[in-house]
Amino acid sequence: MPEEMAVEMIVNGEKEILNVPVSRFLLDVLRDELGLTGTKECCTVGECGACTVVINGRSFNSCLILAVEADGSEVTTIEGLAPAGELSPLQDAFIKYGAVQCGFCIPGMVISAQQLLDDNPSPTVEEVREGLSGNLCRCGGYNRMFEAILSVSKETS
Amino acid sequence: MVGAQIGSSARRVGGHDRVTGAQKFVADLRLDEMLYVKLVSLDCARARLLGIDASEALAVPGVVAVVSAEDLPQPVARFGPVYRDRPVLAVRETKYHGEPVVAVIAETIEAAELAASLVEIRHEELRAVFTVDAALNPSSPLVQEPELRPNDPLASTNVLRERHYGWGNVDAANAELVVENSYSFPMVTHFAIEPVGCIVAPQGQGLDVWSPVQHPYQLQRILADLFEMPLARMRVFAPDPGGSFGGKQNPKFEPLLCFLALQTKRPVRLVLTLEETFQAMRRTSAEIHVRSGFRNDGTLLFQDIESNYLIGAYVDIAERVVSKSNYLACGPYRTPAARIRARAILSHTTPSCAFRGFGTPQINWAVESQMDEAARRLGLDGLSIRQRNLANFGEEIIPGDVPADGVWSESLEMAATAIGWAEPLAPGRGRGIAVGIKPGATSGLSYSTVRLLFDGSALVYAGTSDMGQGARTIFAQIVADEISVELERVTVVMGDTATVPFDLQTSASRSTVFMGNAIVRACHEIQTQLRKMAADLFDVSESDVAIEKGRISVLDQELSAAELLTRSFGRLRGELIGNGVMRQDDVSDHPLGGSPSFYEFNCTAFEVEVDRDTGEILVVKHVSVSDVGRALNPLQVEMQDEGAAIMGLGHSLMEQIILDSTGRIRNLGALDYRIPTTKDVPLNLHSFIVENGDGPGPYGSKGVAEGGLLCTAPALASAVAAAAGVVIRDLPLTSERVWQVMQGSSDKSPSRVFGTRTGKVQALEVHLPQV
Numbered sequence A: 001m002p003e004e005m006a007v008e009m010i011v012n013g014e015k016e017i018l019n020v021p022v023s024r025f026l027l028d029v030l031r032d033e034l035g036l037t038g039t040k041e042c043c044t045v046g047e048c049g050a051c052t053v054v055i056n057g058r059s060f061n062s063c064l065i066l067a068v069e070a071d072g073s074e075v076t077t078i079e080g081l082a083p084a085g086e087l088s089p090l091q092d093a094f095i096k097y098g099a100v101q102c103g104f105c106i107p108g109m110v111i112s113a114q115q116l117l118d119d120n121p122s123p124t125v126e127e128v129r130e131g132l133s134g135n136l137c138r139c140g141g142y143n144r145m146f147e148a149i150l151s152v153s154k155e156t157s
Numbered sequence B: 001m002v003g004a005q006i007g008s009s010a011r012r013v014g015g016h017d018r019v020t021g022a023q024k025f026v027a028d029l030r031l032d033e034m035l036y037v038k039l040v041s042l043d044c045a046r047a048r049l050l051g052i053d054a055s056e057a058l059a060v061p062g063v064v065a066v067v068s069a070e071d072l073p074q075p076v077a078r079f080g081p082v083y084r085d086r087p088v089l090a091v092r093e094t095k096y097h098g099e100p101v102v103a104v105i106a107e108t109i110e111a112a113e114l115a116a117s118l119v120e121i122r123h124e125e126l127r128a129v130f131t132v133d134a135a136l137n138p139s140s141p142l143v144q145e146p147e148l149r150p151n152d153p154l155a156s157t158n159v160l161r162e163r164h165y166g167w168g169n170v171d172a173a174n175a176e177l178v179v180e181n182s183y184s185f186p187m188v189t190h191f192a193i194e195p196v197g198c199i200v201a202p203q204g205q206g207l208d209v210w211s212p213v214q215h216p217y218q219l220q221r222i223l224a225d226l227f228e229m230p231l232a233r234m235r236v237f238a239p240d241p242g243g244s245f246g247g248k249q250n251p252k253f254e255p256l257l258c259f260l261a262l263q264t265k266r267p268v269r270l271v272l273t274l275e276e277t278f279q280a281m282r283r284t285s286a287e288i289h290v291r292s293g294f295r296n297d298g299t300l301l302f303q304d305i306e307s308n309y310l311i312g313a314y315v316d317i318a319e320r321v322v323s324k325s326n327y328l329a330c331g332p333y334r335t336p337a338a339r340i341r342a343r344a345i346l347s348h349t350t351p352s353c354a355f356r357g358f359g360t361p362q363i364n365w366a367v368e369s370q371m372d373e374a375a376r377r378l379g380l381d382g383l384s385i386r387q388r389n390l391a392n393f394g395e396e397i398i399p400g401d402v403p404a405d406g407v408w409s410e411s412l413e414m415a416a417t418a419i420g421w422a423e424p425l426a427p428g429r430g431r432g433i434a435v436g437i438k439p440g441a442t443s444g445l446s447y448s449t450v451r452l453l454f455d456g457s458a459l460v461y462a463g464t465s466d467m468g469q470g471a472r473t474i475f476a477q478i479v480a481d482e483i484s485v486e487l488e489r490v491t492v493v494m495g496d497t498a499t500v501p502f503d504l505q506t507s508a509s510r511s512t513v514f515m516g517n518a519i520v521r522a523c524h525e526i527q528t529q530l531r532k533m534a535a536d537l538f539d540v541s542e543s544d545v546a547i548e549k550g551r552i553s554v555l556d557q558e559l560s561a562a563e564l565l566t567r568s569f570g571r572l573r574g575e576l577i578g579n580g581v582m583r584q585d586d587v588s589d590h591p592l593g594g595s596p597s598f599y600e601f602n603c604t605a606f607e608v609e610v611d612r613d614t615g616e617i618l619v620v621k622h623v624s625v626s627d628v629g630r631a632l633n634p635l636q637v638e639m640q641d642e643g644a645a646i647m648g649l650g651h652s653l654m655e656q657i658i659l660d661s662t663g664r665i666r667n668l669g670a671l672d673y674r675i676p677t678t679k680d681v682p683l684n685l686h687s688f689i690v691e692n693g694d695g696p697g698p699y700g701s702k703g704v705a706e707g708g709l710l711c712t713a714p715a716l717a718s719a720v721a722a723a724a725g726v727v728i729r730d731l732p733l734t735s736e737r738v739w740q741v742m743q744g745s746s747d748k749s750p751s752r753v754f755g756t757r758t759g760k761v762q763a764l765e766v767h768l769p770q771v
Helices: A026-033 A089-096 A106-119 A125-131 A143-151 B015-020 B109-118 B132-136 B216-226 B254-264 B274-278 B318-327 B360-378 B382-389 B408-419 B471-482 B511-538 B561-572 B634-653 B712-724 B735-744 B761-766
Strands: A004-011 A014-021 A052-055 A058-061 A074-076 B035-040 B047-053 B063-068 B102-106 B120-125 B159-167 B177-185 B197-203 B206-210 B234-237 B268-271 B285-294 B300-310 B337-345 B429-439 B444-452 B458-462 B490-493 B545-548 B551-554 B557-559 B576-584 B599-610 B617-629 B685-691
Touching: A014 A026, A052 A106, A058 A106, A089 A106, A089 A143, A089 B015, A106 A125, A106 A143, A106 B015, A125 A143, A143 B634, B035 B109, B035 B254, B063 B109, B063 B254, B102 B109, B102 B254, B132 B300, B132 B337, B159 B318, B177 B360, B197 B254, B206 B216, B206 B254, B216 B234, B216 B254, B254 B268, B285 B360, B300 B318, B300 B360, B318 B337, B318 B360, B318 B429, B360 B382, B360 B429, B360 B712, B382 B408, B382 B429, B408 B429, B408 B599, B408 B617, B408 B685, B429 B712, B444 B511, B458 B471, B458 B511, B471 B490, B471 B511, B511 B545, B511 B551, B511 B561, B511 B576, B557 B561, B599 B634, B599 B712, B617 B634, B617 B712, B634 B685, B634 B712, B712 B735
Parallel strands: A004 A074, B035 B268, B206 B234, B300 B337, B458 B490, B617 B685
Antiparallel strands: A004 A014, A052 A058, A052 A074, B035 B102, B047 B120, B063 B102, B159 B337, B177 B285, B197 B206, B197 B268, B285 B300, B429 B599, B444 B458, B444 B576, B545 B551, B551 B557, B599 B617
């Protein structure tokens, strides 16, 4: 097996072609090579969800995905949710409903929530709970995240 | 001067960058020429170090150096916030599972990790002590060498310090009921989602340090002392912590990184894994024995308390955790007599440190559970026994010290109403209620500078760390109202000891009170300058100038601060600078070095159901009420309170560090150590605020943020006792434990709710405890 491979991805709408070590995780490529540090590293075992990104319309823990596995994929990180300086309705709702404290878990949380809404525009609170169960927050009580998400769901908007 | 912002749920300052990913945490920073550090430790609790073979590690391409204690200046530097006992790297022996022995420095993190795996540390495992009993046994090894503790009569024991508090005569109290029980509270880890990390770079004759530390100025002092540098050459940048909860109060790895930066003459970066972070900090575990005396009507007569807190191998701030929390061991009650003995006991375990609540959740677990025990024995309920004994506003809770500073009964009544205390209960359910009190900061010093700029916008400088509590928002709200600036035109500058004036620390829920008052005073200085400026400009006396909410009225004219600055400064432009300070000195003859500046009071109530087949506790409703004096931002108060409540639910229901028979941690990391997830929190969680404007902070505020977890465990256990008829005195209340206790409780017990079970044997076997 070669030590490095060329990887081509569309990241937040931009085409990226990189030579990456085959053992390198997508999380590290996003953070260290593309400078997209909004995606966070915490547990590195796929439990905390801080590193969540969307790959081809599904959310993944980028700490568990080798960069070469994302070859040919479309990747969306937190930086891709809204144009620079602007907020998506979901991002705005997170602030408005008091879902944001220290903020370290928030990029992964918002990405997971956005994918949940893209898949299911009118989720119930139980579906929101289930959908976010792979994302840990230690500052808050989660309930304000549920409120933020439900506030921008199709039912209420 | 209260305007539009104070008391409003102003939008969070810094929220935008946190939802877009633009917020830079320490691990997001990259410096040119930066080297990466990986630590090497041993997979045992205690070992004698025999030698290190780094030859294979040094052969890895990109490795710059492999450093052990022998490579550092001798004797190896030791540090700590109070006791200077922690070596920069392990000296002669390791004293806890995960203590760093070697630091590998490399050009890339991959090279550092690979080389670290190749370092061979020859060692001999030694017997470790990691329980209270073992640590107190005279035949057990000493955790710290007696020479580290000169002139200390306890140096030949594992007791670091023993505190005695008390009043009245416990032995003479003629109690009609005495309840006596032992309680335990396990080791718990902070689990901030941001792991610990820091960066150090040589800078001219000094050092630049980036650390998400709660106390940048304490870190600066400790490093300047260690490296014999002037404070002015030791610059600490403190990026906002990604959660801290006490874990990032005091230095951990910054001294080592300073040595490595000086040795390599390059920036060095260390970011721990979550597993390594678990091995760097924890909550102090405790075993507490309490005798409590009552009259038959429920009146509390005495508390006789023996607290044994198991701290780690190095002290960090843990002795203060023990002494401060146990000073208020008897809680918010009128306690006629008390005898409190509290010990901080060293062990070969992770150094315990500050953790939200600062020792109070442990002691409160025991003492509040005693109140429920007494209530059950006397045929009272948990609410009425607390109402009977709770101190009224102005009544002493500790003779000679600050009396009750809140109308605490309001919180109790609010919680009781919210949980539906008097309403009928569904079968199989139970309710519990408890109260908690924590002493606020006993001394402090906070400076702030506020600059009113030429265009009427403002900068406020505060040495506080915003680790999620939202200090930036509160400070901006204060400035906005005091000098009439739109919130969006106030910038809060934090986290750089070279630009922001001194603040002692960000802890004990102090910042709104201490830094908040300093900022109000800085704004008052600006108001004074505005008044003089207006008087000079209009050639009137200062008494003819009125300033309200930053609007300046003089003669029949009214103008804004920006208009006044424009007219007064002209083309020179210019600005007004105000300075403010809040200082509370130490009191030498006070057991804590000073009286608490305020009390943080909370009442928590639960309604639960217990699954008879699995022991699982289903939280039907969780209510938290905090007395905050004045909510400067009600949304933020509720966010803090709910966060504390859920953190409390974590240590009550599921969290515990588990050690094996040799003292190694068995459940390192997110897979094996559970914290509450979205599926664990009750949807029916409610936070309520009591506001009477009776705090020492701006506009009558008090500290917030720790109250919500002070009494979670006893309230929950009380509800479980009511629902399932089992009284549990060891945390956490895991399904296994609850189920096991339910099996053991006598069918004849009148309090037993669930009768015999049939037909579920298969399911029950699955849940047999493994340990």
